[in-house]
Amino acid sequence: SNARTGWFSETWRQLGRAATADRVPGNWLLLGEVPPALGSLFDDPLTAASWDRSTAPDGVLVGAGAAEDLLAALHEVAGHPTGPVWCVTSRAVGVGTVDDPAADVRAAGVWGLGRVAGLELPDRWGGLVDLPERIDDATRRALAGTLTDDGADDQDGEDQLAVRDGQLWARRLVTTPAPQTGTWTPKGTVLITGGTGGLGGHVARRVAEQGSADRILLLSRQGSAAPGATELLEGIRAFGATAEAVAVDVTDRAAMSGLIDALAAEGAPVRTVVHAAGVVRDVRIAETGAEELAAQMAAKVEGALLLDELLPDLDDFVLFSSISGIWGAAGQAGYAAGNACLDALARRRREQGKRAVSVAWGPWAGGGMLTEHDERELRKRGLTPLLVPAALQAMEQAIMSDRAGDPVVADVTWSRFLPAFTASRPSPLFGSFEEKAA
Structure with missing residues (x-):
């Protein structure tokens, strides 16, 4: 009966020819707690307070530390035309690199909600990007390239990404062998x-x-x-x-x-x-x-x-x-x-x-x-x-x-x-x- 039980695991693949950019063109709406270090990527960023709801931003960037932050942002733009909604987190995922930060349980919930957003709002959703806590120039350029992706590189359609040491990693599911183990005998x-x-x-x-x-x-x-x-x-x-x-x-x-x-x-x-x-x-x-x-x-x-x-x-x-x-x-x-x-x-x-x-x-x-x-x-x-x-x-x-x-x-x-x-x-x-x- 075990033959039909498939074992899988999450893995991350480094993208070879990932796009980078210095700036993100157009009018972007920034919601939630977008790290201040990212503000310089946008020429004239809009906020919930400054956004005229009758105009359509070219894109939306959400900074989220917990699932409710992303939920609030999705509700904010519901019913209004916008470009793709992207969400940035920190410590939400582990890529398996040496410089992986310690896991943040609440931030991980953002990714669970974001995966559902991709299914329920397929035309609105951009994707998820996990950033290091210290955002340097290479990280900024990698994110800018993602937000302005022209599809001319390895990134086409990637919507679950992490930046580590200036490099982009994409999430994958792969088959994994079932482990050969002894019997579980819990005590106490x-x-x-x-x-x-x-x-x-x-x-x-x-x-x-x-x-x-x-x-x-x-x-x-x-x-x-x-x-x-x-x-x-x-x-x-x-x-x-x-x-x-x-x-x-x-x-x-x-x-x-x-x-x-x-x-x-x-x-x-x-x-x-x-x-x-x-x-x-x-x-x-x-x-x-x-x-x-x-x-x-x-x-x-x-x-x-x-x-x-x-x-x-x-x-x-x-x-x-x-x-x-x-x-x-x-x-x-x-x-x-x-x-x-x-x-x-x-x-x-x-x-x-x-x-x-x-x-x-x-x-x-x-x-x-x-x-x-x-x-x-x-x-x-x-x-x-x-x-x-x-x-x-x-x-x-x-x-x-x-x-x-x-x-x-x-x-x-x-x-x-x-x-x-x-x-x-x-x-x-x-x-x-x-x-x-x-």
């Missing part, structure tokens, strides 16, 4: 967020089956009152495991630190976290307000950040991310942004010498997360839901392998997926899969 207390949900339940049963953990805690807002929680706990205990469902909000600092301290005092400290909490809502960017975005990201991101802070020393810190954060999904801006933040949190944790892995999952079959109708629709689009045993095996492989990056695990039929995904906008991200799709 295993804490699973979203524990009474479909994914959390599958993970809990697998941990119980291994028989190595002292206790399994299923965290969710409803705890033992959640639908199916009683049956789930009975199933887990049938393996001889000690398990309980705890009603707690994973974003509540006092409640979470109290729980973690109590476990430590009982001599059953948390040694493994599997963070599977999260909510998917189907809302377009145009209809997503700042509060709605924060609500969509809360359990996933705020919960993960709190767990990261309260539990620095773990055997394993496992984050359940999604392909929506890797390549975007229309209608899932908040979900995509949240998952991109999780991927960055795992990277930051590893940079600090701690254990962490974030797995960007394709859809899972079974467990009530997908209706039969959902599964049929996904298959039509080239995404076959992962069978639970294969997905759990992949999770164990990801945890046990000490690879530097975070895997993407999905079953994709490229000949069906790519034509649909790129119907309204090309995606260089998938360049290495175009032959498979042909």
Whole structure:
């Protein structure tokens, strides 16, 4: 069953003949926190305050440190004609170069939202560019070349870029071999967020089956009152495991630190976290307000950040991310942004010498997360839901392998997926899969 489970990873390709320029011609609208060092690229930059809404700027440059900054800028220009909307960040992505800055979890969310913007606003969206914190002349020239791209070089259509040491790097997805590993045998207390949900339940049963953990805690807002929680706990205990469902909000600092301290005092400290909490809502960017975005990201991101802070020393810190954060999904801006933040949190944790892995999952079959109708629709689009045993095996492989990056695990039929995904906008991200799709 594992043969159908595809393993992928993000990589970055240095662009050889990238355009550079000294200035960006035309009237550009600058929104958000555009670094002051970039101001000199524009002859007469407009701001939200100075922009006459009846005129169309030649382009829009957004400076964003978090997803809500980009959301606000997209709302600002909605309904008004403008040239392409580009967004600059810092520390949002890791290219893998020596001078890569430390990961910024919030900034990574900008990229998740931007990938969705490319799908929902294909004619408006320019792309994303991650800049070094210290912007020198080479960086300015590389960005100016990107914003004035005439298509006469390697950059044509590139919309996910990073500047490092004056050089442009473009983001790519590539196939990667599944790691060969031993068996995952978590010890001590295993804490699973979203524990009474479909994914959390599958993970809990697998941990119980291994028989190595002292206790399994299923965290969710409803705890033992959640639908199916009683049956789930009975199933887990049938393996001889000690398990309980705890009603707690994973974003509540006092409640979470109290729980973690109590476990430590009982001599059953948390040694493994599997963070599977999260909510998917189907809302377009145009209809997503700042509060709605924060609500969509809360359990996933705020919960993960709190767990990261309260539990620095773990055997394993496992984050359940999604392909929506890797390549975007229309209608899932908040979900995509949240998952991109999780991927960055795992990277930051590893940079600090701690254990962490974030797995960007394709859809899972079974467990009530997908209706039969959902599964049929996904298959039509080239995404076959992962069978639970294969997905759990992949999770164990990801945890046990000490690879530097975070895997993407999905079953994709490229000949069906790519034509649909790129119907309204090309995606260089998938360049290495175009032959498979042909």
